[in-house]
Amino acid sequence: MIYLDNASTTRIRPEARAAMASAPFANPSSIHAAGRAARKAVEDARETIADLYGGDPKGLTFTSGATEADNLALFGAAEALRAKGNRIVVSSVEHPAVLEAAERLVKGGFETALAPVDSDGRVILAALEKLLTPGTILVSVMAANNEVGTLQPVAEIAEVCRSRKVLFHTDAAQAAGKIAFKLGADLVTISSHKMHGPRGAGALYVKPGTPIAPLQVGGGQEFERRAGTEAVESIVGFAAAARSMASDLKESAARIERLRTRLEAGMRASTSFKVQGHPKERLPHILSVAFEGCDGEAVVIALDAQGVCVSSGSACASQSMVPSHVLTAMGRSPEETRSTVRFSLGWDTTEADIDAAVALVPPVVKRLRSIAPAGLRPGGAAPAAQAGRP
Numbered sequence: 001m002i003y004l005d006n007a008s009t010t011r012i013r014p015e016a017r018a019a020m021a022s023a024p025f026a027n028p029s030s031i032h033a034a035g036r037a038a039r040k041a042v043e044d045a046r047e048t049i050a051d052l053y054g055g056d057p058k059g060l061t062f063t064s065g066a067t068e069a070d071n072l073a074l075f076g077a078a079e080a081l082r083a084k085g086n087r088i089v090v091s092s093v094e095h096p097a098v099l100e101a102a103e104r105l106v107k108g109g110f111e112t113a114l115a116p117v118d119s120d121g122r123v124i125l126a127a128l129e130k131l132l133t134p135g136t137i138l139v140s141v142m143a144a145n146n147e148v149g150t151l152q153p154v155a156e157i158a159e160v161c162r163s164r165k166v167l168f169h170t171d172a173a174q175a176a177g178k179i180a181f182k183l184g185a186d187l188v189t190i191s192s193h194k195m196h197g198p199r200g201a202g203a204l205y206v207k208p209g210t211p212i213a214p215l216q217v218g219g220g221q222e223f224e225r226r227a228g229t230e231a232v233e234s235i236v237g238f239a240a241a242a243r244s245m246a247s248d249l250k251e252s253a254a255r256i257e258r259l260r261t262r263l264e265a266g267m268r269a270s271t272s273f274k275v276q277g278h279p280k281e282r283l284p285h286i287l288s289v290a291f292e293g294c295d296g297e298a299v300v301i302a303l304d305a306q307g308v309c310v311s312s313g314s315a316c317a318s319q320s321m322v323p324s325h326v327l328t329a330m331g332r333s334p335e336e337t338r339s340t341v342r343f344s345l346g347w348d349t350t351e352a353d354i355d356a357a358v359a360l361v362p363p364v365v366k367r368l369r370s371i372a373p374a375g376l377r378p379g380g381a382a383p384a385a386q387a388g389r390p
């Protein structure tokens with residue numbers, strides 16, 4: 001199998017697997033020796049991750065993953081700051097874990113504004129600033145986009161928010177562990193399984209002093225920000241993965257970028273496509289391309305039949321026929337959006353994987369182009385509305 005869908009999830013690194021195998025099993029809240037061992041393992045993991053990314057361990061709140069961390073950031077900050085204002089600004093290319101949380105807040109009496117992006121998928125800073133009207137309590141802009149890989153100007157946005165005394169949340173699920181990264185915002189989402197750690201763990205960093213109300217109440221764990229018994233094995237694996245990713249970050253990011261260039265150049269030699277996302281300010285592991293005249297979904301299915309795993313959009317959105325909101329926000333036509341395929345590389349991607357993909361993709365594209373419906377062919381008629389997925 002050639003796995004090129006690492007933006008969806010990654011294989012667990014051996015270091016993380018080994019750490020998980022020897023993680024203590026007990027409940028970290030138990031006062032006996034077994035419980036104390038589990039507590040120590042969780043607190044060591046917290047310190048490791050906070051140290052790696054330059055944060056205060058007391059701010060690191062373990063969650064089940066990035067979705068929960070994003071939900072906690074938006075719902076938690078909104079509830080805590082309800083008396084101060086009711087306006088929230090999010091970028092138009094956020095993950096649904098942020099966008100849908102913002103939508104739900106509207107039902108609860110909040111007001112949400114969407115910050116636009118340019119054709120590369122970068123938030124337009126001046127437009128975002130204009131949206132920060134009085135009463136704005138929170139801005140949420142991701143560190144890097146999961147569909148096209150574009151990096152956002154988060155340092156500049158953090159500065160603007162600081163000067164306006166507005167909280168800033170950034171979803172760094174795709175950036176942490178892949179590029180140089182610091183816990184620089186008031187609220188930061190990170191995820192274990194996107195960086196070769198296990199599924200079932202993530203974190204919301206809450207900078208000390210940042211107001212946040214819990215979503216889950218009960219046992220008072222995680223500094224009363226997230227009740228529930230900690231997933232010790234996943235948390236220990238998360239810290240081991242983060243440490244391992246940091247230990248070879250420079251070399252592996254450079255190697256992955258070289259492999260991505262090899263993939264792009266190799267495919268370019270025998271087929272045509274347009275690369276989506278910022279040409280330079282982009283994560284090293286994501287290559288999103290539009291194969292004009294081809295249905296991206298059909299490419300995914302045809303490649304799957306040949307043992308190649310890729311994605312036609314973000315995994316979380318790919319169960320529905322709704323066109324990618326990210327590509328739409330970047331101004332792409334429905335046809336171009338429909339023809340886009342995402343290749344995402346990982347720490348364990350090899351040259352052989354890339355060479356196999358380079359050999360397999362162009363013939364698939366050629367065949368699908370020859371049978372594509374008129375609406376997808378260059379100069380063809382508009383496609384009929386899609387009723388649903390086959």
Ligand code: PLP
Nearest residue numbers: 065066067095097146171173174
């Ligand atoms: N945020 C970003 C940027 C993501 O890429 C994802 C997953 O694709 C999520 C949040 C949600 O992550 P999870 O489904 O692991 O909770």
